[in-house]
Amino acid sequence: MNSRVLVLNQDYSPLMVCSVERAFILVYLNKSEMIKESMAQRIHSVTRSFPLPSVIRLNRYIHAPFKSVSLTxxxxxxxxxxxxxxxxxxxxxxxxxxxxxxxxxxxxxxxxxxxxxxxxxxxxxxxxxxxGMFLRKKPSKPSYAIFLKDYVYNHGGMWDEFLT
Ligand SMILES: [Zn+2]
Structure with missing residues (x-):
């Protein structure tokens, strides 16, 4: 299990990426709900199998000061x-x-x-x-979402709808 899960804030804004284990626990503890299941994987107990999350949403809104992208x-x-x-x-x-x-x-x-x-x-x-030179676009501060967007574990585009 090395895949990653996109975590949305309560308002559906993209917040961060976490491990599938952590996401599973958040859902299990009712701290978040599963928005989208991973197509590829399920987790198995002796008697049952559970879908693994690909996208989850927190039940409570959290303020995330770390969301801004550092100027490097x-x-x-x-x-x-x-x-x-x-x-x-x-x-x-x-x-x-x-x-x-x-x-x-x-x-x-x-x-x-x-x-x-x-x-x-x-x-x-x-x-x-x-x-006499022209900028192709006006520089602005990027949103955190664009950095999540090209995250290597973007599950083949499964997260795109949440990262607009
Ligand atoms: Zn140039």
Whole structure:
């Protein structure tokens, strides 16, 4: 049993991913309900077999401060789909401050984008406007859901409907 379970908050918003053992216990203790069963696996006792959860929902809403995505180089690349936000290449990626930090640009989700070395160099100490370059999309803070979405154990798309 190495599969993972998507845990939804009481309001159906995606909260986290946990082990199937933990999810099973949460359901068993009536702390959560099974929303979707795993197609592949069941758990067997001597006399009965139970479906294993693939998606569960907590019965009580919990506030989860850890839900926000931390601002790291890796997470910015991930948000930007590992593509230079100016030319679209996936090679030689660096981080670019849209408004250069030397000119007061913030180190923030809304001012940091993935850029290839070439674009970063040609942009230099300019804003995109000044450099005549265009961002493919406006940078924003990603939601936690997009990080759960491409989780390796996404059960072949079984979770997609919950991660929109
Ligand atoms: Zn580029």
């Amino acid at each position: 180089r890796h997470n910015i690349f991930k948000r930007d789909n590992y593509e230079c936000q100016y030319c679209g290449t996936r090679k030689d990626l660096t981080l670019d401050h849209v408004v250069p930090s030397s000119r007061g640009g913030a180190h923030a989700w809304t001012n940091l984008v993935t850029a290839c070395k070439k674009c970063n160099t040609s942009k230099g100490d300019f804003t995109p406007d000044e450099a």
